[in-house]
Amino acid sequence: MKSLSNRSDLQQYGWRMGRSHEPRGVDLWVPYDRTCGVFGVQGSGKTLDLLTPALLPHPGAALVTLTKPEDLYLTLRARQAPAESGGPPRPIAVLDPYGLAPGLPELVFDPIAGCADPEVAERRAAAFAAGTVQAASEGQGDTAARFYATEATKVLQGFFHAAALTDRNLEHVLGWVAQPRAAREPENILASHPHAAPYWDGLLRDALNGGNAETASNTATTVQQAMKLFFQPKYRARCVPGPGRPATDVNAVIAAGGTLYLLGRDDRMLSAAPLMTAVAEFVLDAAKDLGMASPHGRLCPPLLAVLDELPSIAPIPTLKQRMANERALGVSFIYASQTLRQMVIQYGEDEAWALFGLTNVIAVFGRGKDMKLYEELSRLIGDIRVERITRSSGGRGGSSRSRSSEDVPVLKPAAMRQIPAKRALIVADEAPPIIAALSRCVDGPAGQALLKQQQAVRATVEQARPATADIARTTEEAITWSRINGLSPTHDRASGDYGDESRTW
Numbered sequence: 001m002k003s004l005s006n007r008s009d010l011q012q013y014g015w016r017m018g019r020s021h022e023p024r025g026v027d028l029w030v031p032y033d034r035t036c037g038v039f040g041v042q043g044s045g046k047t048l049d050l051l052t053p054a055l056l057p058h059p060g061a062a063l064v065t066l067t068k069p070e071d072l073y074l075t076l077r078a079r080q081a082p083a084e085s086g087g088p089p090r091p092i093a094v095l096d097p098y099g100l101a102p103g104l105p106e107l108v109f110d111p112i113a114g115c116a117d118p119e120v121a122e123r124r125a126a127a128f129a130a131g132t133v134q135a136a137s138e139g140q141g142d143t144a145a146r147f148y149a150t151e152a153t154k155v156l157q158g159f160f161h162a163a164a165l166t167d168r169n170l171e172h173v174l175g176w177v178a179q180p181r182a183a184r185e186p187e188n189i190l191a192s193h194p195h196a197a198p199y200w201d202g203l204l205r206d207a208l209n210g211g212n213a214e215t216a217s218n219t220a221t222t223v224q225q226a227m228k229l230f231f232q233p234k235y236r237a238r239c240v241p242g243p244g245r246p247a248t249d250v251n252a253v254i255a256a257g258g259t260l261y262l263l264g265r266d267d268r269m270l271s272a273a274p275l276m277t278a279v280a281e282f283v284l285d286a287a288k289d290l291g292m293a294s295p296h297g298r299l300c301p302p303l304l305a306v307l308d309e310l311p312s313i314a315p316i317p318t319l320k321q322r323m324a325n326e327r328a329l330g331v332s333f334i335y336a337s338q339t340l341r342q343m344v345i346q347y348g349e350d351e352a353w354a355l356f357g358l359t360n361v362i363a364v365f366g367r368g369k370d371m372k373l374y375e376e377l378s379r380l381i382g383d384i385r386v387e388r389i390t391r392s393s394g395g396r397g398g399s400s401r402s403r404s405s406e407d408v409p410v411l412k413p414a415a416m417r418q419i420p421a422k423r424a425l426i427v428a429d430e431a432p433p434i435i436a437a438l439s440r441c442v443d444g445p446a447g448q449a450l451l452k453q454q455q456a457v458r459a460t461v462e463q464a465r466p467a468t469a470d471i472a473r474t475t476e477e478a479i480t481w482s483r484i485n486g487l488s489p490t491h492d493r494a495s496g497d498y499g500d501e502s503r504t505w
Helices: 046-055 069-080 118-130 133-140 142-165 170-178 185-192 200-209 213-226 233-239 250-255 273-293 319-329 340-347 349-358 371-381 413-417 444-464 471-484
Strands: 002-004 014-022 027-031 036-039 062-066 092-095 259-263 303-307 331-337 361-364 383-393 399-409 423-428 434-437
Touching: 014 046, 014 423, 036 046, 046 062, 046 069, 046 303, 046 331, 062 069, 062 273, 069 092, 069 259, 069 444, 092 273, 118 142, 118 213, 118 273, 133 142, 142 170, 142 185, 142 200, 142 213, 170 213, 185 200, 200 213, 250 259, 250 273, 259 273, 273 303, 273 319, 273 331, 319 331, 319 349, 331 340, 340 349, 340 371, 361 371, 371 413, 371 423
Parallel strands: 036 331, 036 361, 062 259, 062 303, 092 259, 303 331
Antiparallel strands: 002 027, 014 027, 014 434, 361 423, 383 399, 423 434
């Protein structure tokens, strides 16, 4: 992290974090080739005080994960503004499977596209499977959830590859996923197709039918969990291509400095994390390829990945490798989590601490209770030698003085919880620890203008929001159809007499 005083044109080199409060005196800038990890509980201010201020003025393309439509509304107009005066508006695309923000430009993604390439199929399958770990870990344990995610990857990569080789679509894959252990078609395709990856038929067969019955059953369940969102027709229709809805040209959005939003929610019953993770990987791969193909050997300006609620919304399995390698290609990362424990659940103890170790800049907000993180940071910051002089007095006017010294932590773990609002502890590379004063993006005249833009986008969304479905009417229509077609038992509703219900359908 660099401390710079001249703000002119600095945004081409990095993003402004805030200003040093202790010690006082300088603006704090994070170069794009440095990764940043942000830890703060809900309500601590990490989105308004750090993530959004980093995103708003960024001159290049951006990938943003978020859970609150209000945060999307807050930044959308600013991110659509032309990068240069008089230039065209920058494109926006929103992946919104839950329909939280209708009426905005959609991000449409085809999970099967490109999977004729075995590498693409494997990476996409791994991304979908990684999204199951957070939801499954509570019931199975972290290690078991990650094991079954690995097994599910073998199945999904086979399904995706077989579908792409034979011009099948997501509907065909969902038919296989509904009964994965009974699906013979994908295995036969992988065994007989001349362009199929060698041995993948064996990997698929072993994952679903090898070993004991419990392992195979849990693998099949994990496969279904990875694709569960698509079994809801309305969610599937919002995300995948259809008549008049081609897949989003992600390369064009990135090249035009646009913003790709992934709007999800932490929903354990019907998690979008597998889809969000796969799309995030797809976008980051596109950015990497564009950077490699650029005459500069990197994206200029870089793509900024602002990954809020990383472990629960889009737990990118390749994040550690990307942080280490792709910053040289013009891909910059800011990830955020409420606690370090969430990272451990998702990635495992060793992987989570490796991610932590590779992160150049750590920003920690107050109000939390993550003592493991606080203790690690306290040790990382180190101790200071404090000298003490002790005076004692004895009888008859006698006195003595002794001198001693001891090492005490520069910042105790308990003190980190008490960091006030609009402040954060910054631990960056070889720099000494800093308490940063952050700028809340909705404060001041600029903040008021931003709130007006947020209100305008909110109004647009509300106008596009469809009427709430009448469940009673939908149920009545279904029952009427069933009666006409002989699928309902005959009964008298008034008397409650259901007659003969022993009939077979």
